[in-house]
Amino acid sequence: MLGWLKKKPPLYSAVQAFNQVSIPAANTPARDCHYLALDLELTGLHAKQDHIVSIGWVPIRNQQICLSEARHYLFRPPTSVGQSAIYHGVHDKDLKNASELADVLLQLLQDYAGYVFVAHHCRLDRAFLQIAYQRLFGKAPNMQFMDTLNIEWHRMQKQGTVMKKDALRLPQSLARHKLPVSAQHHALEDAYGCALLFLSQLKKSHPHITLGDLLVQSS
């Protein structure tokens, strides 16, 4: 009767297992590390009261985005998607095939331990993930985040470029890097856009830049 408990490791231990795999040392060349670009769509901006509507991710290994592992999951929020639907194009009717948040968060821990997580303006994504893990797993994993927005800001500061309003937003940044810009407010499209931007930033950095240095730029 309690067989399902044996099949899945207790969620808490999944976080512990994740935390046991550390990310590469700070002096590792940044180009040699593994990354997971991800993006969340949310019902609002407050991690404590709003919910995750969807998550999308693509891994980067050897400076290549592996589309075979591109994923996109929709979750059913406790309250109706309501007003915020306009921002991410997700409607209640799309949620029929929704996934369980806990399953997806578990998959993330199991498949991408040792990865550096990349997001554009990662603060919100990180906060929502931390709280979701805390609620569902009893413990938040130590996820190392890299912020493409901050790297971009750092890059432009260094070039002495005068930044216009919105210049650091993902579509504007992609356009500046002459990268294709796709539909916004779709978690996978934005994760992919973020991955493209990161590849370009990585290439435009010093060829031997270390993970540690890049993380400094990203903070």
Add this chain to the structure above:
Amino acid sequence: MEVAEVTNFLKQTIPFEQLGLAQLAELAAHFNVYYCQAGEHLEINQERLLIVRTGIFALFSDQQQLLTKLEEGDFYGYQLLLTGLADNDRLVCEEDGLVYWLPSDVFHQLRYQYKNIDIFFQRLFGRRLHQYKEQQSSRFTLKVADIVQARKVAISGEQDVQQAARLMSEKRVSSLLVEDDNRLIGILTDRDLRSRVLAAGLPPTTAIKEVMTPKPYTIEKHAYLFEAVQLMSRFNVHHLPVVDQGLSFSMITATDIIRSQQDHPVYLIGEIHRQSSLDGLEHCSLQINNLAQILGKQQVPAYEAGHIITTITDAFTQRLIKLAQQELGPAPCVFSWLSFGSQARMDQSINADQDNALLLEKEPVGDVADYFSQLADFVCQGLARCGIKLCPGNIMASNPELRMSLKGWSGKFSKWIAAPTPDAILKSTIFFDMRVVEGSKGLFNALQQDILARTNNSLFLMHMAQTALQRTAPLSFLRNFILEHDGKQKKGLDLKKRGISLITDIVRVYALANGVLEVNTRSRLQQLAVDGVLDSKDTQNLCDAFDVLAQLRWDKHLHDLDQGHDASNLLDPAVLSGLQRHQLKDSFAVINAAQSSLKHRFCKEV
């Protein structure tokens, strides 16, 4: 899971545009996406397909020669994937960009699943051979289906060997497919009847299935010919049943394969020179279209095909002159048989007409005039019988005005050069592309040197240049394409008038201004580059544009032949692929640039 940015791009990229959304998403899921920075050398020795998403990538040969530039929607790596043969190319990123990489197993699966995609890459590979691998013959791209006919001669295994022998004699074949309920169960050959029936003393009533070769090796209809050759040599068999979608379709024999190789132009030219009658020559000429189609299937590039077709016209001319002399006796004086226009330039296609004349040692009068009149009539009419149409403008040796001595010709040319009028120039341009086909080379050289010594005359060159500038290439592509009617057919883009001739005309002016002896447009360009008249980049561009246009025209002619039409130079722009459109657009831009520098150099206000 699908990244719309990638699938939307694929949806607009040939040849993937034909796939459904679900298949596109499945395909895209195998991609790896890589960002490349200007100056970076791409790793191209792995078996994988590269698709350019953004940026510009320059492809260099191992001799550091720029072969092409790859841009959005272009591919690389299909050669290695299709043939297993790697080039020592280098692919260098010129402008930052994104590329997609598709693993080889997925590429092969895709080709296997979608015939059109397979054909697309085969063609791209063929085209690549045209453009960059001039010396390489592509005999290996010939397929079994290209040489065997749908001619299935089959018999049931229950019937006896006498019935088999009768069927073989009746159908004039050396082997039979043995079937049981439409299923191939064996083959029976001449040799089986000899060794397994007659030599073994078996009666004529022996059942076929007792003496046939059961479970024979078979070959797919769409397999490459070399695969059939390989099977035959590996298993020492001379007959292979050809199957199409599991059903037997025909039989291919070692003899078929040898015969297919005999369509080589060398055989036809040899045969032309063996003919002793007009009928025989006419019979040979029937093979020209067939030869053209085979050249097409073997992906022989247009300029090489033009060279071959011209060589065949030359052979007919030479043989006809021999035959005429057998009838009329030896010539009363030294002569040179001249050709003009495309025959002189060695870029004839299958719809060319005659442009020829006679240069004689002395002014023709009396018996000498009669002799050459008869010889010219014999040759011109003979050529017409061999499918090389009489010249509508009467530029033929049969026209008495075009049978002259060196002095006569020299006078004619010097009049055009010294006192050029636009009208005279327009009519005479064709004469300035001239080559000797038969007879005295020395006499011809004397005339050519005489002409070239005069042509560096600025007034004459200005008129020549103005004539060359009268027609322009379509400026804006597709939108306001200048389409023309040819009377018979529907309208289209005239590849000759709006393209090939424009380049020929430009190059001729430079050649005449600089005393270049070459007549072939590509050779003239090379000589002009060597002499430093044109810079090597302009030369390469003009040469590439010329090749692209000539290739399109040649492909069009082959298509016309295939459809049973007369070869026409009018092309419907709608049938072009994205790649071709791109190339055509580039070619027109090159022509426009070359025309303006021609104008600048020769048409200055005096």
